[in-house]
Amino acid sequence: xxxxxxxxxxxxxxxxxxxxxxxxxxxxRPATAAKVRAAIAELGYTPNLVAxxxxxxxxxxxxxxxxxxxxxxxATVVEEVEDVLEEHGYHLLLSTTRxxxxxxxxxxxxxxxxxxxxLLIAGDNDxxxxxxxxxxxxxPVALCAWESEVPDSFPVVTIDYEQAGYLAGRxxxxxxxxxxxxxxxxAHGTRIRGFRRAFAADGLAVPDSAVHYAPEPSQPxxxxxxxxxxxxxxxxxxxxxxxxVLALGALEAARSLGRSVPHDLSIVGHDxxxxxxxxxxxxxxxxIPSREMARQAIExxxxxxxxxxxxxxxxxLLRPELVARGSTGPVGDPPGRPGA
Amino acid sequence: xxxxxxxxxxxxxxxxxxxxxxxxxxxxRPATAAKVRAAIAELGYTPNLVAxxxxxxxxxxxxxxxxxxxxxxxATVVEEVEDVLEEHGYHLLLSTTRxxxxxxxxxxxxxxxxxxxxLLIAGDNDxxxxxxxxxxxxxPVALCAWESEVPDSFPVVTIDYEQAGYLAGRxxxxxxxxxxxxxxxxAHGTRIRGFRRAFAADGLAVPDSAVHYAPEPSQPxxxxxxxxxxxxxxxxxxxxxxxxVLALGALEAARSLGRSVPHDLSIVGHDxxxxxxxxxxxxxxxxIPSREMARQAIExxxxxxxxxxxxxxxxxLLRPELVARGSTGPVGDPPGRPGA
DNA sequence: CTGAAAGCGCTTACAG
DNA sequence: CTGAAAGCGCTTACAG
Numbered sequence: 001x002x003x004x005x006x007x008x009x010x011x012x013x014x015x016x017x018x019x020x021x022x023x024x025x026x027x028x029r030p031a032t033a034a035k036v037r038a039a040i041a042e043l044g045y046t047p048n049l050v051a052x053x054x055x056x057x058x059x060x061x062x063x064x065x066x067x068x069x070x071x072x073x074x075a076t077v078v079e080e081v082e083d084v085l086e087e088h089g090y091h092l093l094l095s096t097t098r099x100x101x102x103x104x105x106x107x108x109x110x111x112x113x114x115x116x117x118x119l120l121i122a123g124d125n126d127x128x129x130x131x132x133x134x135x136x137x138x139x140p141v142a143l144c145a146w147e148s149e150v151p152d153s154f155p156v157v158t159i160d161y162e163q164a165g166y167l168a169g170r171x172x173x174x175x176x177x178x179x180x181x182x183x184x185x186x187a188h189g190t191r192i193r194g195f196r197r198a199f200a201a202d203g204l205a206v207p208d209s210a211v212h213y214a215p216e217p218s219q220p221x222x223x224x225x226x227x228x229x230x231x232x233x234x235x236x237x238x239x240x241x242x243x244x245v246l247a248l249g250a251l252e253a254a255r256s257l258g259r260s261v262p263h264d265l266s267i268v269g270h271d272x273x274x275x276x277x278x279x280x281x282x283x284x285x286x287x288i289p290s291r292e293m294a295r296q297a298i299e300x301x302x303x304x305x306x307x308x309x310x311x312x313x314x315x316x317l318l319r320p321e322l323v324a325r326g327s328t329g330p331v332g333d334p335p336g337r338p339g340a
Numbered sequence: 341x342x343x344x345x346x347x348x349x350x351x352x353x354x355x356x357x358x359x360x361x362x363x364x365x366x367x368x369r370p371a372t373a374a375k376v377r378a379a380i381a382e383l384g385y386t387p388n389l390v391a392x393x394x395x396x397x398x399x400x401x402x403x404x405x406x407x408x409x410x411x412x413x414x415a416t417v418v419e420e421v422e423d424v425l426e427e428h429g430y431h432l433l434l435s436t437t438r439x440x441x442x443x444x445x446x447x448x449x450x451x452x453x454x455x456x457x458x459l460l461i462a463g464d465n466d467x468x469x470x471x472x473x474x475x476x477x478x479x480p481v482a483l484c485a486w487e488s489e490v491p492d493s494f495p496v497v498t499i500d501y502e503q504a505g506y507l508a509g510r511x512x513x514x515x516x517x518x519x520x521x522x523x524x525x526x527a528h529g530t531r532i533r534g535f536r537r538a539f540a541a542d543g544l545a546v547p548d549s550a551v552h553y554a555p556e557p558s559q560p561x562x563x564x565x566x567x568x569x570x571x572x573x574x575x576x577x578x579x580x581x582x583x584x585v586l587a588l589g590a591l592e593a594a595r596s597l598g599r600s601v602p603h604d605l606s607i608v609g610h611d612x613x614x615x616x617x618x619x620x621x622x623x624x625x626x627x628i629p630s631r632e633m634a635r636q637a638i639e640x641x642x643x644x645x646x647x648x649x650x651x652x653x654x655x656x657l658l659r660p661e662l663v664a665r666g667s668t669g670p671v672g673d674p675p676g677r678p679g680a
Numbered sequence: 681c682t683g684a685a686a687g688c689g690c691t692t693a694c695a696g
Numbered sequence: 697c698t699g700a701a702a703g704c705g706c707t708t709a710c711a712g
Contacts, residue, residue, distance in 0.1 A: 003705060005705080014683050015706085016683065019706070019707065020681090025707095026681080027681065029682085044476075047705085047706075048394075048704085049453040050393045050399065051704070052706050053390045053688090054391055054687095054688050054690085054707095055705080056688085056707065056708090059390060068419070069409050069415045069418050070419065075408075075410040075415055079436055093431055093432065094422070095422070096422055110389070113387060113389040115390065136384075252620075274559075275615065278592065280592075280595070343688095343689060343690090353699085354699050354700080356691085359691065363691085365691095366697080368697070369697060390688085390689080391690035393704090394691095394703095394704050395704055397704075
């Protein structure tokens with residue numbers, strides 16, 4: 001493995017000159033530079049990044065924590081983050097926390113040891129308890145895709161989840177639905193709040209008894225919750241699933257219970273994952289700009305790294321958008337008239 | 341940021357002793373160790389991993405290249421790799437190549453600069469041309485999820501894709517299908533070969549004209565390919581999709597064309613992604629042990645790192661398994677008799 | 681524009 | 697069991 005000294009010896013200069021040629025921060029006479037470049041090529045020299053990191057104090061690596069990478073939402077976040085990092089010449093150190101807070105804490109602790117220039121935490125499931133650990137981190141930290149209890153000690157780039165819930169609710173209201181139920185995951189309180197606001201605007205309430213929590217954030221979980229919701233109150237005409245996978249399960253459950261979607265049951269999801277387009281009927285869903293969110297968050301972080309200052313501590317809320325498809329229709333829509 | 345020297349000063353010892361306490365490789369008198377530990381705690385000292393890496397030459401980081409992280413297959417590989425790494429105290433440097441060979445090459449080049457102790461390359465899409473670059477890498481390299489042109493210069497842990505195709509074919513043969521078509525992605529030649537073997541065993545051929553390539557490896561791509569296959573030869577009774585997403589598209593296409601699955605069309609997929617269980621009818625698919633594969637590959641690599649030797653250069657083929665569900669049935673099965 | 685020096689924070693033999 | 701020294705391969709002021 002050739003070292004910078006080897007290159008210097010071969011080119012007949014000192015290693016500082018080699019360093020200058022590589023970094024370009026100090027001008028080098030063209031003839032000298034050419035000799036150095038030739039030596040680099042002949043030796044197949046490639047700088048030792050670890051040594052550089054030790055000298056500069058920067059690793060050009062950014063850590064990213066996500067709850068999981070299975071599932072379109074976080075996978076998209078990962079890819080977008082990687083794209084931005086790539087543009088700026090950074091590497092990605094990935095950690096999936098997988099509902100294991102203890103494991104998350106360990107990973108966090110090891111990143112603390114200077115191995116990362118910045119840290120982005122996506123999703124609020126597993127790390128919330130360990131955030132204080134980060135308060136003294138010597139690298140910038142930002143959060144994204146945060147819904148519950150947005151901490152004010154770090155910059156946050158997230159979705160306006162309240163608005164997302166509201167859009168879902170307003171859509172059902174506009175179609176005339178009055179009696180509805182919610183299929184939820186525990187952390188989705190903000191979406192439910194927004195959903196309720198849409199009904200409250202018309203003097204209607206969505207009682208707690210109409211909120212059914214899925215045993216797990218999966219399609220089968222949604223199936224279970226939807227079945228519970230529809231048997232608890234068969235008069236329900238609209239369902240809001242706080243997560244598309246739950247909506248997919250609800251679609252199944254509706255079929256099992258002989259409810260026709262959207263003719264006698266409307267279903268609206270949240271996230272607008274690609275699969276939503278592929279169900280039958282296609283799922284109406286609240287689309288959230290996840291790529292945009294990831295990009296904003298990581299760029300904010302990289303800006304802080306560049307000027308080696310703390311990032312501006314702000315809360316940025318990106319706007320969701322309702323995408324109406326076939327799974328929702330006017331209440332009382334007679335069967336046979338296809339939805340959307 | 342406290343340094344080892346700071347700890348040493350506070351504990352009244354030299355930094356070598358601190359190092360010994362931390363590493364445990366040299367015995368330290370209990371009283372001294374206690375003083376050191378106290379100092380570490382008081383200072384909140386955490387060793388600088390970059391400095392350690394420079395001194396030891398090991399980064400305790402492993403690089404993983406995957407084509408993408410969106411989609412259950414590679415996402416699962418990523419999580420399994422991370423789990424194994426976590427067990428061994430390693431970090432994950434992730435790179436998704438995203439069909440961009442040039443980008444892949446750049447990432448590869450930068451890893452070469454000593455930032456990684458080992459490298460696992462999953463999937464053969466984007467990096468195949470740059471593999472020779474790795475021949476002189478000073479860290480162990482292994483490949484997994486490799487189908488086409490398995491290189492012999494690196495250890496490979498992959499699936500017996502030929503057998504996978506064969507299982508799909510045999511299943512259709514056992515159900516009496518004779519006239520079939522294949523919906524394929526370009527890189528899946530091995531699966532098709534196995535599929536053909538099952539038919540050849542009974543003296544039947546699957547002509548090239550029966551193989552329809554999807555414009556892209558997505559559900560819509562499968563839809564297009566299936567439509568082409570079924571209109572080119574309406575007498576086809578069985579479809580093998582070399583990738584489950586294509587099969588999902590085929591399911592849609594069949595519905596559009598008024599073909600009832602499995603009564604007058606059987607569909608078998610490949611990969612057995614979780615979504616396959618959720619279609620209606622549920623998709624028959626060839627399950628491949630992707631977690632197992634990822635684990636074997638990464639453990640092989642870690643073993644090589646541990647004994648700082650080249651990994652045993654072998655080709656390991658893991659066995660696929662057919663999972664029969666509702667989307668396949670006996671040929672000529674009258675409608676109304678539900679499949680599986 | 682080029683060279684000599686010090687230092688980044690650790691680990692690894694090697695003496696005492 | 698503990699301390700003094702050298703070195704991992706770079707970069708960053710600082711002289712010439």
